[in-house]
Amino acid sequence: MIDAHENAAKRGRQAYNFAYLDEQSKRMIRRCILKAMAVPGLQVPFGSREMPLAYGWGTGGIQVTASVIGPNDTLKVIDQGADDATNAVSIRRFFKRVAGIETTEKTDAATIIQTRHRVPETPLRAGQVIVYQVPSPEPLRSLEPRESETRKMHAYAEYGLMSVQLYEDIARFGHIATAHSYPVMTHGRYLMSPSPIPKFDNPKIANSPAIQLYGAGREKRIYAVPPYTRVQNLDFEDHPFRVQKWRHCCSLCGASDSYLDEIVVNDSGQRMFVCSDTDYCATRRDQGHVGPEGEGRAPFGSLPNSKTE
Amino acid sequence: MAYVAVKGGEQAILNSHRLIAEDRRGDPEVPELTVSQIAEQLGLAVDRVMCEGSVYDRELAALALKQAQGDAVEAIFLLRAFRTTLPRFAVSNAIETDRMAIQRRISATFKDVPGGQVLGSTYEYTHRLLDFDLLDNADAEVTRAELAATPLDANCPRAFDSISDEGLIEAEVPAPGKASVFDLTREPLALPAGRDQRLQNLARGDEGFVVGLAYSALRGYGAAHPYVGETRVGDVAIEVVPEELGFPVSIGDITVTECQMLDLFAGSDDEPARFTRGYGLSFGKSERKAMGMAIVDRSLRSREYGEDVKYPAQDEEFVLSHTDNLEAAGFVSHLTLPHYVDFQGDLQFIRQLREEQVGSPSTKEAAE
Numbered sequence: 232m233i234d235a236h237e238n239a240a241k242r243g244r245q246a247y248n249f250a251y252l253d254e255q256s257k258r259m260i261r262r263c264i265l266k267a268m269a270v271p272g273l274q275v276p277f278g279s280r281e282m283p284l285a286y287g288w289g290t291g292g293i294q295v296t297a298s299v300i301g302p303n304d305t306l307k308v309i310d311q312g313a314d315d316a317t318n319a320v321s322i323r324r325f326f327k328r329v330a331g332i333e334t335t336e337k338t339d340a341a342t343i344i345q346t347r348h349r350v351p352e353t354p355l356r357a358g359q360v361i362v363y364q365v366p367s368p369e370p371l372r373s374l375e376p377r378e379s380e381t382r383k384m385h386a387y388a389e390y391g392l393m394s395v396q397l398y399e400d401i402a403r404f405g406h407i408a409t410a411h412s413y414p415v416m417t418h419g420r421y422l423m424s425p426s427p428i429p430k431f432d433n434p435k436i437a438n439s440p441a442i443q444l445y446g447a448g449r450e451k452r453i454y455a456v457p458p459y460t461r462v463q464n465l466d467f468e469d470h471p472f473r474v475q476k477w478r479h480c481c482s483l484c485g486a487s488d489s490y491l492d493e494i495v496v497n498d499s500g501q502r503m504f505v506c507s508d509t510d511y512c513a514t515r516r517d518q519g520h521v522g523p524e525g526e527g528r529a530p531f532g533s534l535p536n537s538k539t540e
Numbered sequence: 541m542a543y544v545a546v547k548g549g550e551q552a553i554l555n556s557h558r559l560i561a562e563d564r565r566g567d568p569e570v571p572e573l574t575v576s577q578i579a580e581q582l583g584l585a586v587d588r589v590m591c592e593g594s595v596y597d598r599e600l601a602a603l604a605l606k607q608a609q610g611d612a613v614e615a616i617f618l619l620r621a622f623r624t625t626l627p628r629f630a631v632s633n634a635i636e637t638d639r640m641a642i643q644r645r646i647s648a649t650f651k652d653v654p655g656g657q658v659l660g661s662t663y664e665y666t667h668r669l670l671d672f673d674l675l676d677n678a679d680a681e682v683t684r685a686e687l688a689a690t691p692l693d694a695n696c697p698r699a700f701d702s703i704s705d706e707g708l709i710e711a712e713v714p715a716p717g718k719a720s721v722f723d724l725t726r727e728p729l730a731l732p733a734g735r736d737q738r739l740q741n742l743a744r745g746d747e748g749f750v751v752g753l754a755y756s757a758l759r760g761y762g763a764a765h766p767y768v769g770e771t772r773v774g775d776v777a778i779e780v781v782p783e784e785l786g787f788p789v790s791i792g793d794i795t796v797t798e799c800q801m802l803d804l805f806a807g808s809d810d811e812p813a814r815f816t817r818g819y820g821l822s823f824g825k826s827e828r829k830a831m832g833m834a835i836v837d838r839s840l841r842s843r844e845y846g847e848d849v850k851y852p853a854q855d856e857e858f859v860l861s862h863t864d865n866l867e868a869a870g871f872v873s874h875l876t877l878p879h880y881v882d883f884q885g886d887l888q889f890i891r892q893l894r895e896e897q898v899g900s901p902s903t904k905e906a907a908e
Contacts, residue, residue, distance in 0.1 A: 283668035285668075317664075317665055318665070321664075321665040321667070325667055367759075372759070373763070376760035376851075493650065494651050495650050495652070495653055495654060498654050
């Protein structure tokens with residue numbers, strides 16, 4: 232009995248392989264990534280592994296990152312644009328622990344950016360890889376719950392149903408009623424879900440110099456947008472694609488070109504608006520930009536602070 | 541020994557009981573678990589048994605778990621059977637969760653909310669790596685979390701009560717004209733079910749089934765992708781109003797998990813677009829259950845909102861008839877009972893059908 236315990240204890244304390252996954256698994260995932268890069272927007276099935284993180288919390292993104300990361304990479308992880316959100320902190324700690332790599336909060340300084348729900352405001356450059364955590368890779372899922380059917384629809388490029396849905400929105404509301412996960416055509420062939428990023432970010436995925444990889448662990452799919460790839464938002468000539476606009480600028484840095492989070496300030500329902508991209512906001516404030524409430528401390532702990540060092 | 545020996549079954553039963561006792565105890569060299577160890581160290585299992593067993597008593601739930609060798613459904617069975625024997629002496633006032641002593645409170649809708657986000661104790665950010673240190677039964681290092689500089693507000697408002705003023709989020713109002721709440725433990729399910737029946741049904745429902753249904757609704761067999769408006773865990777006081785006193789008296793605190801889900805409702809001819817709510821509440825720390833319950837609750841409100849009922853999670857009769865794990869497990873396990881008589885009937889029937897069917901395989905075989 233005691234022997235068995237000691238053996239198990241020894242086994243558990245052995246070092247993990249670089250970036251957690253074993254080499255065969257990483258190779259399998261890299262092959263899927265290559266196929267995904269070769270056929271932009273195609274959902275490539277992959278043998279998703281159990282990760283020490285709950286499904287739906289970024290297991291797909293983590294597996295993709297683990298497969299492409301090297302000892303010289305610098306990793307940035309954001310959740311809803313924020314570097315300091317709990318999930319981002321947790322994933323960053325994970326890779327620090329199992330890969331011993333450098334991490335950063337600066338979009339510029341990162342070679343790999345793993346993201347949940349946002350594309351950074353700072354334009355990406357050639358050589359960078361952005362890994363999206365994808366909960367629902369199938370853009371047709373809301374129209375057809377059966378995987379066997381949606382795969383046929385992709386094979387025949389039969390996407391009329393999606394146009395009908397968008398049309399029905401217009402007939403009913405006067406405009407398309409999709410605010411995030413807005414469907415796109417990738418390289419003129421595959422309908423793709425850009426994961427639940429707000430449609431505000433969709434223009435950033437078109438013709439990007441960076442490699443964009445999408446990993447869905449629970450649904451076991453990987454897909455990709457290679458650099459400088461045509462990505463069109465579905466729309467109609469008389470109802471063109473438009474992104475969200477705010478009547479406010481960022482309360483802290485004054486940016487009027489960034490995605491803003493709404494924050495309830497008190498019980499009477501008073502709000503303020505701040506950049507969801509914490510690095511963008513902090514960098515702007517370091518450069519001297521000040522918003523209407525930028526002086527003094529933010530009222531809440533979770534708001535981005537301007538870096539002090 | 542074999543149960544098929546119809547006569548002599550009594551001996552088989554007695555022997556079976558001895559075997560259970562032996563299995564339950566395991567190796568006599570290993571010290572026996574105490575009920576308080578289970579109550580203290582297997583707290584989440586105890587919480588689940590209390591919730592689905594609908595008895596808030598840590599000691600009894602721990603005892604049930606010990607007796608059931610840790611099988612949650614068996615333990616729930618033991619507790620529910622015991623519950624039957626208890627007299628009902630009062631109906632408490634509705635608990636006031638906005639006056640909860642908060643251990644955890646998360647809102648996924650607004651980046652920060654009055655009262656703050658409280659992570660509390662959660663496995664969510666632990667990285668699921670086996671902790672091999674737990675193999676050693678050495679005295680655990682006494683670990684205490686650091687206390688915050690300021691205590692939490694005793695009256696922490698619901699996360700989005702403050703923004704209801706815009707009417708963007710459906711207000712929570714009691715159903716009109718209903719003074720008393722339906723009691724599913726005393727009355728049979730009546731369809732169409734009111735929300736009171738539904739929520740009681742889901743609260744007692746099997747965690748796995750409820751979460752599975754919620755998952756189906758999120759994954760495409762349903763229209764839901766809700767937001768956690770707020771989920772909170774903490775202690776609330778239970779108050780009853782004794783007839784002879786006429787004012788509320790606190791009879792103790794219980795720990796509950798409450799979840800409010802917000803789901804986008806695009807509006808109808810009569811109603812404007814807004815966020816609608818789903819609600820979940822469970823005993824103890826059972827966030828998975830409370831969240832699953834809130835998603836299924838919202839799915840079952842489809843009819844109320846004039847949404848198409850297309851998927852299992854939206855089908856009230858389907859869901860409410862199948863949530864109870866004692867009913868489900870009992871009916872599945874009854875199949876181990878002898879079915880000699882009905883099987884004989886079916887066997888005769890199949891033979892007769894095949895004899896009547898000209899050219900059926902059996903007659904062909906017979907001919908050859």
